Amino acid sequence: MDTDNTQNAQRGIEGAETAISVRDFNLWYGDFQALKGVNLEIPKNRATAFIGPSGCGKSTLLRTFNRMCDFVESVRTEGTIEFGGQDIFQMDSNALRVYVGMVFQHPNPFPMSIRENILYGPRRQRRISKSEGDEICERCLTRAALWDEVKDDLNKSGLGLSGGQQQRLCIARALATDPDILLMDEPTSALDPISTSMVEQLMSELATDHTVVVVTHNMQQAARVADKTAFFYLGELIEEGPTRELFGNPREQRTQEYLSGRFS
Amino acid sequence: MVISTRTKFTDQLNEVEVLIRRFSEKTVADVRAAGLAVTGDRGAAEGVMEGRKAEDRLRSAIENTCLDIMLLQQPLIGVDLRFVSGSFRMVSDLSHIDSMTRDAVFLAEDIPAKAAKKLEKEFTTLSAYAANMVDKAVDAFCTSDVEKAQQVMEADTAVNDLYAEAEEKLVGLIRDGKSSAQYLPELLMVAKYFERMGDLAKRIAAWAVFRVTGEHTVAEKASQQQAPAEQ
Numbered sequence: 136m137d138t139d140n141t142q143n144a145q146r147g148i149e150g151a152e153t154a155i156s157v158r159d160f161n162l163w164y165g166d167f168q169a170l171k172g173v174n175l176e177i178p179k180n181r182a183t184a185f186i187g188p189s190g191c192g193k194s195t196l197l198r199t200f201n202r203m204c205d206f207v208e209s210v211r212t213e214g215t216i217e218f219g220g221q222d223i224f225q226m227d228s229n230a231l232r233v234y235v236g237m238v239f240q241h242p243n244p245f246p247m248s249i250r251e252n253i254l255y256g257p258r259r260q261r262r263i264s265k266s267e268g269d270e271i272c273e274r275c276l277t278r279a280a281l282w283d284e285v286k287d288d289l290n291k292s293g294l295g296l297s298g299g300q301q302q303r304l305c306i307a308r309a310l311a312t313d314p315d316i317l318l319m320d321e322p323t324s325a326l327d328p329i330s331t332s333m334v335e336q337l338m339s340e341l342a343t344d345h346t347v348v349v350v351t352h353n354m355q356q357a358a359r360v361a362d363k364t365a366f367f368y369l370g371e372l373i374e375e376g377p378t379r380e381l382f383g384n385p386r387e388q389r390t391q392e393y394l395s396g397r398f399s
Numbered sequence: 400m401v402i403s404t405r406t407k408f409t410d411q412l413n414e415v416e417v418l419i420r421r422f423s424e425k426t427v428a429d430v431r432a433a434g435l436a437v438t439g440d441r442g443a444a445e446g447v448m449e450g451r452k453a454e455d456r457l458r459s460a461i462e463n464t465c466l467d468i469m470l471l472q473q474p475l476i477g478v479d480l481r482f483v484s485g486s487f488r489m490v491s492d493l494s495h496i497d498s499m500t501r502d503a504v505f506l507a508e509d510i511p512a513k514a515a516k517k518l519e520k521e522f523t524t525l526s527a528y529a530a531n532m533v534d535k536a537v538d539a540f541c542t543s544d545v546e547k548a549q550q551v552m553e554a555d556t557a558v559n560d561l562y563a564e565a566e567e568k569l570v571g572l573i574r575d576g577k578s579s580a581q582y583l584p585e586l587l588m589v590a591k592y593f594e595r596m597g598d599l600a601k602r603i604a605a606w607a608v609f610r611v612t613g614e615h616t617v618a619e620k621a622s623q624q625q626a627p628a629e630q
Contacts, residue, residue: 280402332404339407358471359407383470 148363148377151178154316154346155200160214162195164207169195171370173214177316177363182342184361184378185350187393191367193350197318200348201235202228218316233260236309240321242301244293244308249276249285252293252304256312271311279307280337299330306337317341319349323356335360354394358382366390408472412479415464415486416541422457422490423537425450426497427530430596433500434526437507437589438519447504454497461490478543481610489540489606492599496533499599503592506585514582517572518590521565525593528558532600539607551604552617558597565590 155177162170170192177183185193195204200218204210205228216223223231233256245252253272257263263271272289276282281303285296293304302322309317319338323331338347338360351357357364358378365375366389374381374390385391403409429447436444465487469475475483507515515522532551539547569587573580605617 329404333402336402336404336406355473358473359405379467379471383466 146181146362148178148181151181153177154179154218155348156215156217157196158215158217160196160199160216161212162192162199162204163209163211165209169370170199173372175365175372175375177346177348179315179346180342180344181362182338182347182349182360183363183365184357185348185365185367186352186354186357187367187373189352190369192370193365193367194320196367197320197348197350198237200316200318201232201237203237233312234314235316235318236312236314238302238305238309238317238319238322241325242298242305244296244301244304246292246294248290249293249296249304250289252308253311256308260312275307275310276304278310278341279303280333281307297330299326299333302326302330302334303337306334306341310341314345316346316348319347321350321352324352331356366393368393405472408468411464411468411472412482415461415468415483418457418461418464419486419490419493419537420541422454422461422493423533425453425457426493426500427534429497429500430526430530430533430593433503434523434530434593436504437510437522437526438515439512444504444508447500450497451501454494458490458494461486465490478610481613485540485606485610489537489603492602492606493533493537496529496596496599499592499596503589506592507589510582510585510589514586518565518568518586521561521568521590522593525558525561525565525590525597528554528561529593529596529600532558532597533603536600536603536607539604540610543607543611545608545611548604548607551607552601555597555601558594562590562594 153176157173157175157177160170160173161168173196185197187193198204199212199216200223202223204212212224218231218234245255247255250268250272253275254263254268257271273282273286276285281300284300293301296304306317323334326334335356338349341347342362349357349360361378363375364378364381366373366381368389374385374387381390382394385394429450432443432447436447465483468483532554535547536551538544539551566587569583573583602617605615609615
């Protein structure tokens with residue numbers, strides 16, 4: 136009799152290649168140290184969630200992955216973050232951002248048509264013909280589960296879409312440059328439950344061939360979506376591991392307390 | 400196009416149902432085989448005794464999937480919550496039945512075929528009744544069929560009557576004093592195992608009702624009966 140164990144909802148991370156490698160990483164905003172000696176491997180083509188209370192450094196680390204910290208004048212870093220074997224701080228930041236897409240907390244379509252939103256990134260890289268533009272639009276909007284809803288309105292403003300649709304448009308826009316990594320900073324915190332479910336479903340599907348890193352305050356969302364979870368507190372990485380292990384059997388008392396809502 | 404959401408969750412719920420049906424098929428086959436084994440079918444006896452590992456694997460797979468769902472797939476509410484919690488509990492009953500088939504076969508190994516033949520008809524009928532009850536109860540759980548579950552609960556009376564008949568027959572044999580009484584207690588115990596399997600099938604049927612209504616009549620009745628004794 137075939138009695139193989141059921142597949143876990145979360146895919147294994149053991150044996151997965153590393154997409155991003157963080158080594159002894161420290162970051163200061165002026166005198167304030169926001170990240171302290173972080174060591175972390177982000178598995179390739181998996182979803183990784185960063186959780187922790189506000190101010191713990193999770194968004195700071197996420198934004199560092201595509202060098203958004205460069206825009207903050209007082210920032211100083213130590214340690215390395217490697218992507219594809221290269222230190223990201225030695226790479227051209229615009230080149231890096233082609234490979235690392237970003238989706239923010241609040242949907243932020245550009246004040247232009249749906250089509251122009253999608254083609255904005257590719258056009259900064261090269262000339263795009265009409266037929267190629269059509270192909271990119273359909274592919275990215277389909278991947279973001281938005282094509283059927285907007286295919287007849289591609290020339291209408293992206294700002295006319297609902298909040299959930301706008302966020303999926305932003306995901307489609309991020310996919311248009313064909314990134315390897317998709318960073319998502321609380322991507323559903325401004326959405327209703329149905330739109331949240333849709334975006335979560337997208338995260339899971341995208342993580343089959345993209346590396347997805349998501350910051351979330353919703354621990355149940357991390358459990359539902361992420362293959363790996365990392366818990367941060369006061370700038371330190373307290374614990375990280377496969378989501379099932381972190382939620383089922385946290386090693387650290389602080390993780391147990393935070394996940395069970397008994398954090399003081 | 401309708402976007403499917405929480406597909407991992409849906410897949411896991413489906414996985415639990417597939418595993419439960421697989422466990423049910425195994426248990427039903429073991430109950431039928433135990434009916435043959437206790438009257439001397441060696442092949443059936445070996446088949447039942449070898450089923451332990453498969454039982455452990457199936458039980459563990461169902462429990463682990465239920466735990467994963469409870470741990471990682473929140474919110475888990477309403478019918479889904481009752482399906483997962485009911486599955487988690489019901490798998491113990493299925494496991495208990497499967498374990499009883501081995502106990503019955505183990506006990507019957509020491510009973511000479513001649514002695515076992517005295518209750519052959521009763522064992523065959525009891526095992527067939529118990530197997531059908533398990534099959535129907537699990538199906539009722541998987542399909543949320545309250546009517547079918549109630550039929551299973553009613554069928555338990557017939558199994559109890561069959562056991563009473565077997566008991567009466569054995570008492571008669573002892574009174575006659577014509578046959579050796581040495582193996583008669585063992586025969587009665589084997590019959591009791593089948594009767595208990597019927598009781599557990601009734602509990603599974605009650606989980607089917609629980610899945611739909613949120614009430615587990617058998618468990619509640621048992622706790623009500625226990626309460627005065629504890630006071």
